[in-house]
Amino acid sequence: MAANQGEVKLLGVLGSPFVCRARIALKFKGIEYEFVEENLANKSEQLLKYNPVHKKVPVFVHNEKPIAESMIIVEYIDETWNNNPISPSDPHQKALARFWSKFIDDKVVGAAWKSAFTVDEKEREKNLQEALEGLQFLEDEIKEKKFFGGEEIGLVDIAGVFIAFWMPIVQEIAGLQLLSSEKFPNLYKWSQELINHSVVKEVLPPREPLFAFFKGRYESLTASK
Template sequence: MLMHSYEGVHQQETKMAKNEVKLIGYWGSPAALRVEWALKLKGVEYEYIDEDLPNKSPFLLQCNPVYKKLPVLVHDGKPLAESLVIIEYIDETWSSENPILPQDPYERAMARFWAKFAEDKCVPTTVGVFSKLGEEQEKCTKEARENLKTLETALKGRKFFGGETIGFVDIAVGWLGYWIRIVEEIVGINLLEEETMPLLSAWVQDFLDVALVKERLPPRDKLLQLNKGFREQMIASST
């Protein structure tokens, strides 16, 4: 009887270890933030490990020896890098709870398309507005507004990119709405205009009002100071 009880406890401990989830991130990292949103949406319990970016831990370097970047998800002892890849893994692994990607193959492909569009077009031009000066900044500002306006077309007839609830594109792009307002304050340029982009402006507010999203947003003042420092470093290195 005692042996049977011991085996039961041992099996339970093994099961807990196998299902253990760790996320290596950084409090001010948009990529880590969207992985947390995915985990929260799925109701997955996880241990969060906050990195000291200037002094990367041996654990991070061991888990992501290729890129040496975060975030890294460690599930059942197996590490996985790249935030969008991680989000898809989370969706497939914990498939019974709140689907992130659409079930329809076409809609699923389009969700990936818009997430990649934002990653390839909206993010670089917004970073350009943040890190450039003069004519280069003006060019990036024009392109950033055009790209955001294009992204807005995916919201036609929808509250969220995922429909009535948040989905893959919302999680992939959601941080941008929070960061853009900080960029605007630092550089004094309005990128996301309510008059010209009413759908996207409304989506930003609706997304940031979602409880699980709001719960994990970095403190705005702290993030503002962090990004002011980043901008100074970027400008100094380019002059």
């Protein structure tokens, strides 16, 4: 256990890419914590108390002080425990890392999700194009680097875990062409490096149950068309 780490808790669900971000940061830093599995269909009093605004996971609780929103949690963890830095120390590089992390959430995650789980064809196509444009920007940014953070994983890589692990599941279920080695060779190579990184590999949820869960959601959605 890290020195003077205090009481550390993470409220979440194992299948969430946002919860996974916090778990990667904690694992990367070697912080022991209590994981509290939430049932989002029946939210606990604890979750409603700690995150009354959004009532969502993840919620990180450090010495009874709660923090919500996955990337804010990752940055808090990084600033609280100094070992194995996640963000660059240079202010300009740090600002760029924050920019690309936010870009992933604003331009890729939502659009990719909606392109798979939206019934309206026109809306689906619009979201698909937005996701592909976002991926192209990331392809141009990563270039030949192993990770966005260089030789070791950093803030942008953690933000991008959805792209590396969840996106291939979602696109397979919905029959989409998003991330592929032909279309985005640099980004695809990065995604393989990330999901096979020793820290990330250890906290990723098992693929099969996740695939079955999302397939069920997709089938019930398409059946209701």
